[in-house]
Structures are given as C-alpha cells and as structure tokens.
Amino acid sequence: MAAPLALALIHYPVLDKHGDVITSAVTNLDIHDIARTARTYGVARYYLVTPAAEQVRVVERILAHWQTGSGARYNPDRAEALTLVRVVADVAAALADFAALTHATPLPVLTGARRTDGLSVQACRALREQQPLLLLFGTGWGLADSFFAQNWPVLEPVQGCGDYNHLPVRSAVAIILDRLLAAPSAETA
Amino acid sequence: MAAPLALALIHYPVLDKHGDVITSAVTNLDIHDIARTARTYGVARYYLVTPAAEQVRVVERILAHWQTGSGARYNPDRAEALTLVRVVADVAAALADFAALTHATPLPVLTGARRTDGLSVQACRALREQQPLLLLFGTGWGLADSFFAQNWPVLEPVQGCGDYNHLPVRSAVAIILDRLLAAPSAETA
Secondary structure, eight states, X not given: OOOOEEEEEEOSSEEOTTSOEEOOOOOHHHHHHHHHHHHHTTOSEEEEEOOOHHHHHHHHHHHHHHHHSHHHHHXXXXXXXXXXXXXXXXXXXXXXXXXXXXXXXXXXXXXOSSOSXXXXXXXXXXXXXXXXXXXXXXSTTOBOGGGGGSOOOBBOOOOOSSSOOOOOHHHHHHHHHHHHHSOOOTTTO | OOOOEEEEEEOSSEEOTTSOEEOOXXXXXXXXXXXXXXXXXXXXXXXXXXXXXXXXXXXXXXXXHHHHSHHHHHOHXXXXXXXXXXXXXXXXXXXXXXXXXXXXXXXXXXXXSSOSSOBOHHHHHHHHHHSOEEEEEESTXXXXXXXXXXXXXXXXXXXXXXXXXXXXXXXXXHHHHHHHHSOOOTTTO
16 A cells, blocks of 8 residues: 655756756646646645745635636636645645645655666655655756755656657656556556 | 657647537647657657647747747757647648658557547557557547547557546646657666
C-alpha cells in the first residue's frame, strides 16, 4: 500500500535563464493544467509555493472564481481538480500541511533536468512504500541550488530522445506522474 | 528502425462541452508547450490544424516573433522547438506535408479519452515499424465523431488512477509521447 503523494510547484527560490535566483510569477495555466493532471493521477495535494503576498491573493481569487462562482457552474471538472490546490509561503509550510493530512512525515523529492545522479522511478516508488512523498518542481529555469544542499533525494531527469531537454514544467509533471503513478498496462503487468 | 512520428493538434472539427462541433481557437501555450515537448521526444513535425484564416495569421505572427525577432535572441531553445511547427488547414494537408518529408504514406492515429477499444502502446509502437504515424489530438472536448468514422486506428486513452479523466491536451501529448517514444529505462530494458 503506497503512501499519499503530493506536488509542490516552487516560485521561489528558482533560477532565471542566467542562473540568478528569482521569484517567478504564478501563472493561471500552471494552476489549472497541473491541478487537472494531479487529480487524474490521484495526487493528494498540489501546493503553489510563493512568498509573494500579492501572488497569493491572485491565486485565491482565481480559485474562488472556479470553485464558488460562475466558473464552478461552467466547468465542474475544473472546480473538482482545484480542490487539491493550497497556496503556501514555503516548502516547510507545504510539508507541515501534508504531514497533518497524512499523519506521517513526508519526504521531499527534488526534480529537475540538470541532475544526472538521481533516483530511478523504481527507487522512488519504493520510497513511497515507506512514507508520503512531496515532489518539488521548479518554475523558471528550475529549482535553486539551495534545495540540492538539503540532502533530499533527487529524481532522475526525464530523458526524451536526444540532447534537447527543455520540457515545460507542466509537461514534466505529467510525464513524472505517469511514470510514478499510472497503473501498469496489460503489456508490462 | 522506427519510422518518423508527427503530431497534429486539431482545432476543427472538435467538440465543445455540449458535444457540439466547433472550431476552437489556437492558443499561444498550445504552440509553445507542445513544440517543446515534441522537440524533446524527437518528433518530426507538429501540425497546428485550423481552417480559420485569421488563426493562421496569428500563429504565423507568433512563430515569426520567436524565430526571427527579439524572441529568438531571448530564448533560442524556444526558437529551435518552433522549427517543428507547420500551420495547415486540415488533416489531408498535414498528411501531404508529412508524406513529402518522409517519402512514405503516413498513417493517422486518433487519440481521445472517450474510447476504450483502442490500440495498446505496444501495438502502436509496432505500427510505427511499418510506416510514419501522424498522431491526432483534439482541442476543446476532443476530436469530432467524423474522425472515428475513417477506419483510422485509435490509441488507448491515458488512464490515471481513478475515474477522473480530464487531462489538458498538453499533458496528454506529453504522456503519450513519453509512453511511445522514451528510451526504455534501465529497470525495464
């Protein structure tokens, strides 16, 4: 019986294209796309992590529109997916919320295209037998180096077919959830 | 040696949430996200299929910005991904272009969440040993019924973990390309 899994989409500290640490803006599409993908794969929570108070207000306004207003009537599937979303100031707050939800100590797992020394999908699935996992995804050009100094495990990057590796974070989330969580198909079961 | 694979993102004829046939609008994010995912997985072409002349002009303006203007300097990885994009009026035009590129007869393969009688990923990979494949994805609420009357093969839908199945098309493309095209990992090779 695998433990619950949650996602955190990090908006600070992340890198820009020059490698400098920035706070990125929360985008409407990251909220909706990733919430729907998370809901499809049975993810327990989707945390939007931003320390920017103004960004928190924007997200809460978007959530309220789709969950209680005319948006909920227009698209109930979208409202259902958004019930997974929580806006928090940092990873510690996400871990605290997820611990309260699961009555266990969640383990953060880092993701990113720049690392080649990561855990395999199989090893990550095995970790999930032990405790809840919180997968951390960076916006912009990826998670800042400070995350990688924490001794948290790192998932192997998604490799496509060649040396181009600039997946949108929305696509990386979808691929990683499918690899970690999809039921085995008849051909491989 | 597998044959080349291409994608077509269909904007007409597709369904709206009531099941009526509509022409959907091309979105900026569908262009960029899917082009980057396609480039990562070595896809040969990404066709935006719309019969609306005004939409064609919008797409061509976006492509020109990122491929030749200040956008190309700002983000060369994005420019590289967009070299895969072609805007065509219908699936026949996409097939003709892809045939000219591959000197072969491409086979359209339909996708969608509503079908349960589809080809497995393994069977789809085997088809690709025979001839180039053009994967068709619907925007809005999916491909119109007329596509399914053509005797074209249909790929099995992406199943998550449960009965919620409302993946964004951008996520569905990413997951299907990963299932069909990713190099096998060490654990399953």
